[in-house]
Amino acid sequence: MKNVISSADLSRKEIEGIFASADKFKKGTAKTSLKGKIVALAFFEPSTRTYNSFDAAAKKLGAEVIGFKSDIDTSITKGESFADTIRIISSYADCVVIRHKFDGAARFATQVTQKPVINAGDGKHEHPTQSLIDLYTVKTVFGRVDGLVYGIVGDLKYGRAAHSLIYTLTKFKPKRVHMVAPKHLRVEKEALSSIGYEYDEVDDIMDVANDVDVLYVTRIQKERFADELEYEKLKGSYKVDNGVVNALKSNAIIMHPLPRVNEIDREVDKSSKARYFEQAANGVPVRMALLDSILGGKNE
Amino acid sequence: MSEDKLTISKIRDGTVIDHIAAGKGLIIPHILGMNVDSEDIFTVLVNAQSSHMGKKDIVKIQNRELKEKELNLVALIASDATINIIKNFKVTDKRKVVLPKHIEGLLKCLNSSCITNNDPEATTSFDVVSRAPLVLQCSYCSIDMNELEILNQLSGK
Numbered sequence A: 001m002k003n004v005i006s007s008a009d010l011s012r013k014e015i016e017g018i019f020a021s022a023d024k025f026k027k028g029t030a031k032t033s034l035k036g037k038i039v040a041l042a043f044f045e046p047s048t049r050t051y052n053s054f055d056a057a058a059k060k061l062g063a064e065v066i067g068f069k070s071d072i073d074t075s076i077t078k079g080e081s082f083a084d085t086i087r088i089i090s091s092y093a094d095c096v097v098i099r100h101k102f103d104g105a106a107r108f109a110t111q112v113t114q115k116p117v118i119n120a121g122d123g124k125h126e127h128p129t130q131s132l133i134d135l136y137t138v139k140t141v142f143g144r145v146d147g148l149v150y151g152i153v154g155d156l157k158y159g160r161a162a163h164s165l166i167y168t169l170t171k172f173k174p175k176r177v178h179m180v181a182p183k184h185l186r187v188e189k190e191a192l193s194s195i196g197y198e199y200d201e202v203d204d205i206m207d208v209a210n211d212v213d214v215l216y217v218t219r220i221q222k223e224r225f226a227d228e229l230e231y232e233k234l235k236g237s238y239k240v241d242n243g244v245v246n247a248l249k250s251n252a253i254i255m256h257p258l259p260r261v262n263e264i265d266r267e268v269d270k271s272s273k274a275r276y277f278e279q280a281a282n283g284v285p286v287r288m289a290l291l292d293s294i295l296g297g298k299n300e
Numbered sequence B: 001m002s003e004d005k006l007t008i009s010k011i012r013d014g015t016v017i018d019h020i021a022a023g024k025g026l027i028i029p030h031i032l033g034m035n036v037d038s039e040d041i042f043t044v045l046v047n048a049q050s051s052h053m054g055k056k057d058i059v060k061i062q063n064r065e066l067k068e069k070e071l072n073l074v075a076l077i078a079s080d081a082t083i084n085i086i087k088n089f090k091v092t093d094k095r096k097v098v099l100p101k102h103i104e105g106l107l108k109c110l111n112s113s114c115i116t117n118n119d120p121e122a123t124t125s126f127d128v129v130s131r132a133p134l135v136l137q138c139s140y141c142s143i144d145m146n147e148l149e150i151l152n153q154l155s156g157k
């Protein structure tokens, strides 16, 4: 594995290797170190959580971190092109982690640098490391990713975390996937054409609540609605509150890539089904495993 | 169709694009940049009779052999076209156009937030995900482009 641009770039075997390695980092039994390596974090679009998670992962492995947290920090504002910024920062580093508002930016970066590139979110396209964290969390809870029923909720048209999860699940054998979204925020037809698992598209969480093992909730942005009234009307069907929690199977879990706004009611946090903070914490060991695998950590 | 018929309004040297689906022949000069301002001498034959296509279009271009990139453009519009290279009134080479697996630089991605529409160095690249019907997918943002969208873009609509 050299670059991680799209979920499609990772084989099931590679994903399972990352999970096994993440387990070791989580338990503290891994002995590998990236001492002497430099990881560049090139965040053209701000994302505090993803930035900090990569930053912590690299530092825990002993690597140095350089880069920027938003394009305001860079010469981009002075007119430097994306390609030039990548060329320069990658010449200082051993790999580049890229976050950008344009779709396909990370793929393009692989053409201007020889160094490994990790996509930390490109526009509405993909966020492959997020779905590794998501499925790693599922694995730590259920001991497996296969054979479970998933409900993916929210903006499935523009939401990159949901896109990457839908693709990454194609490497596994989910029992079923319910895609829960309002009609105009459903998954693009092209994304569904290559899906090999059983899925359906539904409007309301309550229609699938008693079937799912994993309820994966994402944000629906008000801006996606042409009509605010329509948003207000629909909002309720995508809000996870105690009513939804009680409708779920007893061992089902609720996940969210965070940050959440109000799609998960705070009262749900107390439920043992709420696993989103644990999921966020898994970001560090999973990203450590990924950096270690790409940069070839040495045993100390 | 016999080669004799094909060369009815004989061209001495050049290219004859045969077996173009009827109705698409008129777009071919446009996508190849042939017009009143260019030096090219060309003929478009519309609704010619064809034994196995019913009707077809034919484009004859004098004194010009199409380059690889141009042949790919033709393949995007007319996937069944035959290219005949004419030298001294004789067909010296005859082959079907072949649509490559990747289309580089010929089309614009329809997604305005695709990197290819936002960085001067990023040239477009599409993977052919289906040939009939023709569907291309942007290698960067994964957005699809269908036959009609390709046709509209190439014909400048």
Ligand SMILES: [Zn+2]
Binding pocket: A104, B109, B110, B111, B114, B115, B116, B138, B139, B140, B141, B142, B143
């Ligand atoms: Zn694109």
